[in-house]
Amino acid sequence: MSYETLIVDQAGPIGTITLNRPEARNALDFTMRRELLMALDEIEANPTVRVVILTGAGGHFCAGGDVKNMRQRQTAAEGRARVELLNRAVLRLVNFPLPTIAMVDGYAVGAGSNLALCCDLIVAADRAKFGELFCKIGLAVDGGGTWLLPRLVGMARAKELIFTGDIIDAAEALRIGLVNRVVHAADLATTTRELAEKIAAGPPLALRLNKQSVNRAAASDLAAALEVEALSQGLAIASDDHHEGVTAFFDKRPPKFSGA
Numbered sequence: 001m002s003y004e005t006l007i008v009d010q011a012g013p014i015g016t017i018t019l020n021r022p023e024a025r026n027a028l029d030f031t032m033r034r035e036l037l038m039a040l041d042e043i044e045a046n047p048t049v050r051v052v053i054l055t056g057a058g059g060h061f062c063a064g065g066d067v068k069n070m071r072q073r074q075t076a077a078e079g080r081a082r083v084e085l086l087n088r089a090v091l092r093l094v095n096f097p098l099p100t101i102a103m104v105d106g107y108a109v110g111a112g113s114n115l116a117l118c119c120d121l122i123v124a125a126d127r128a129k130f131g132e133l134f135c136k137i138g139l140a141v142d143g144g145g146t147w148l149l150p151r152l153v154g155m156a157r158a159k160e161l162i163f164t165g166d167i168i169d170a171a172e173a174l175r176i177g178l179v180n181r182v183v184h185a186a187d188l189a190t191t192t193r194e195l196a197e198k199i200a201a202g203p204p205l206a207l208r209l210n211k212q213s214v215n216r217a218a219a220s221d222l223a224a225a226l227e228v229e230a231l232s233q234g235l236a237i238a239s240d241d242h243h244e245g246v247t248a249f250f251d252k253r254p255p256k257f258s259g260a
Helices: 030-044 076-094 111-117 135-138 145-153 155-164 171-173 185-202 204-217 222-237 240-251
Strands: 005-011 012-020 051-056 100-104 107-109 121-127 128-132 167-169 181-183
Touching: 005 030, 012 030, 012 185, 030 076, 051 076, 051 185, 076 111, 100 111, 100 185, 107 111, 107 181, 121 171, 121 185, 128 135, 135 155, 145 155, 167 171, 171 181, 181 185, 204 222, 204 240, 222 240
Parallel strands: 012 051, 051 100, 100 121, 107 128, 121 181
Antiparallel strands: 005 012, 128 167
16 A cells, blocks of 8 residues: 555564654644554454554654644634544544554654654654644643643643643653653664564464553553453463463473464
């Protein structure tokens, strides 16, 4: 499948989606929002892919919404329609069955910052910048930031970032728990790929079940989380992957998981 605003690579167990509007710092126009949904559908249909990396071309991750499309005044209904398309991409990415990693270089701001937060893990270059810039241009937060950000950095810190629109560097993002790792820009691709390969070597069924369980637990009570864990464990115990894992343990060799 060909894309206008994305580059999609599905080499082996690692699928990579590259936001490809470098002239606009990969701002999320309508086409990119639609194509992101299409790319995720395409990757999910590929049984060989086990981990997805989301990144940006041209030295930046994503500058958020395309401000060039905001010069003409819009009605509230038009604004809502614009965000609802983004909402579909947010839900699809957060709930995507495979583990996802945002590989962030340069700017990840506004909806671009929140797009990174939709991924399970974030690996950032030491020159990366993050920020909820919505207030700077008189906008409310979108892209899932009101839900995602407080769960990573806490309510008070999330409100400060949202209210001020301050941009923070990668070191601060790591300190407050916004990202998982910070590496030199020259090592970003290699480090992210190594992490993706390490995850991809794990048991695919258990990884899917664990992602789903953790996501659901974030919005449920302990009793509900325990019930989901029991259901998930039942599926995992009956799987070929569990049998292979136990067999490999006693054979003193690395397991070779199939995902069945």
